[in-house]
Amino acid sequence: MPKINRYVDIDTVERETRKDYIDRHSPFIHCEANAKAGEKFAVTVMVGNEYAHPDDFDHFISNVALYNGEILLARADFVPGTLANTKTKVEVTFNIVPTKKMKLVAQSYCTKHGVWESDPVKVEVN
Amino acid sequence: MPKINRYVDIDTVERETRKDYIDRHSPFIHCEANAKAGEKFAVTVMVGNEYAHPDDFDHFISNVALYNGEILLARADFVPGTLANTKTKVEVTFNIVPTKKMKLVAQSYCTKHGVWESDPVKVEVN
Amino acid sequence: MPKINRYVDIDTVERETRKDYIDRHSPFIHCEANAKAGEKFAVTVMVGNEYAHPDDFDHFISNVALYNGEILLARADFVPGTLANTKTKVEVTFNIVPTKKMKLVAQSYCTKHGVWESDPVKVEVN
Amino acid sequence: MPKINRYVDIDTVERETRKDYIDRHSPFIHCEANAKAGEKFAVTVMVGNEYAHPDDFDHFISNVALYNGEILLARADFVPGTLANTKTKVEVTFNIVPTKKMKLVAQSYCTKHGVWESDPVKVEVN
Numbered sequence: 001m002p003k004i005n006r007y008v009d010i011d012t013v014e015r016e017t018r019k020d021y022i023d024r025h026s027p028f029i030h031c032e033a034n035a036k037a038g039e040k041f042a043v044t045v046m047v048g049n050e051y052a053h054p055d056d057f058d059h060f061i062s063n064v065a066l067y068n069g070e071i072l073l074a075r076a077d078f079v080p081g082t083l084a085n086t087k088t089k090v091e092v093t094f095n096i097v098p099t100k101k102m103k104l105v106a107q108s109y110c111t112k113h114g115v116w117e118s119d120p121v122k123v124e125v126n
Numbered sequence: 127m128p129k130i131n132r133y134v135d136i137d138t139v140e141r142e143t144r145k146d147y148i149d150r151h152s153p154f155i156h157c158e159a160n161a162k163a164g165e166k167f168a169v170t171v172m173v174g175n176e177y178a179h180p181d182d183f184d185h186f187i188s189n190v191a192l193y194n195g196e197i198l199l200a201r202a203d204f205v206p207g208t209l210a211n212t213k214t215k216v217e218v219t220f221n222i223v224p225t226k227k228m229k230l231v232a233q234s235y236c237t238k239h240g241v242w243e244s245d246p247v248k249v250e251v252n
Numbered sequence: 253m254p255k256i257n258r259y260v261d262i263d264t265v266e267r268e269t270r271k272d273y274i275d276r277h278s279p280f281i282h283c284e285a286n287a288k289a290g291e292k293f294a295v296t297v298m299v300g301n302e303y304a305h306p307d308d309f310d311h312f313i314s315n316v317a318l319y320n321g322e323i324l325l326a327r328a329d330f331v332p333g334t335l336a337n338t339k340t341k342v343e344v345t346f347n348i349v350p351t352k353k354m355k356l357v358a359q360s361y362c363t364k365h366g367v368w369e370s371d372p373v374k375v376e377v378n
Numbered sequence: 379m380p381k382i383n384r385y386v387d388i389d390t391v392e393r394e395t396r397k398d399y400i401d402r403h404s405p406f407i408h409c410e411a412n413a414k415a416g417e418k419f420a421v422t423v424m425v426g427n428e429y430a431h432p433d434d435f436d437h438f439i440s441n442v443a444l445y446n447g448e449i450l451l452a453r454a455d456f457v458p459g460t461l462a463n464t465k466t467k468v469e470v471t472f473n474i475v476p477t478k479k480m481k482l483v484a485q486s487y488c489t490k491h492g493v494w495e496s497d498p499v500k501v502e503v504n
Contacts, residue, residue, distance in 0.1 A: 003196055071237070071238075
């Protein structure tokens, strides 16, 4: 509390009926499964997989945060209207330099529906 | 995951032995129990009750966020060194205007030990 | 560019005719003129002196930043609606620990009218 | 004040002698010169052109902000150490949806040397 909403915690039935709601709030991490230690590694966070969230002034995704385990790596803040309320998903690409294996997790924040968390993504670092 | 650490979730034994660790990371909300609808209402968040967190460059409280239920009201970001690494607690006072009863929760973020959450504080609004 | 708007840069005539516009966007620093080295020092930033800025979803003050000379001390981010669109001014109190004399400057950001900067405030530290 | 440092304001002589200092603090915008109205448009901000800024705990780039004229589009905050203090430049890619021509400007913030601003970049939107 504030509740952390997770796509995976939602039961199958509910997931079907509320699929668009859940999908468009959930952040998804897109990155390679392997990284080279000490080299730049791009991590894209996109909010929504099949559906895009509204970008209304009173209802928008105001930030996206990227964690490695418990540790915050970076966070992006958005102002309403920058996606012109089109069907475009919130998307930001952070660049980090890993030194050992990571367990990435993203959180997105909707001004009406709170905090949503991605599945964790493991990255091997060699 | 990222784990939300809570003072209340820590068992009594552990709480005794690691009291300073837990105390200095936990945010505490200080505000009146009652507010007037439509009027300015001050909410102070202080990190630590008996103990102050370090303000080292590699170990500091980098932000404090205030929620009403699921909804973010405000967030403050800090740069290391602004407390001169003294025994001063991180403290910020947000001013909000409530319109109905609130359930306030604060989160603080330590650059080494992750997210910590306060007990919820109910505020009646008349 | 982005232009930094300053109350003091606006000529007298314009200041009269557009007084409410200028006033309600300008951040004002409220603090003591003297601080004790190594001790907690409260700095309140209020946006607007005689007038309050709207808190509409499409037109609000989304952040306030506090600098000492070139150095950022803290920044607060706000979500629209937390002032319930009343005549309440945006206000946040940061607590810092000075070690030597400071030249504080605040900036506020309006989602329609950009960055506004306060007069600098000198604080002696003994 | 806080001074906005600009690569272009620095005279030729100083620019030669302090080239690495100036270069590694300056944000550079990388994007297409033309965008389609209503479609996703990627804008990458990289801090430093030939030189990378340190990522020390007491000296790092803590945020990058992207403006269109006076209007903030997005801002990314970083925690020290996420670039492992390698020779990797701070880099973030924001995705926005333009509706008419833009004049993009980026600002980066160094915890020791303050605010730095890019040259403006004009983007035609058809």
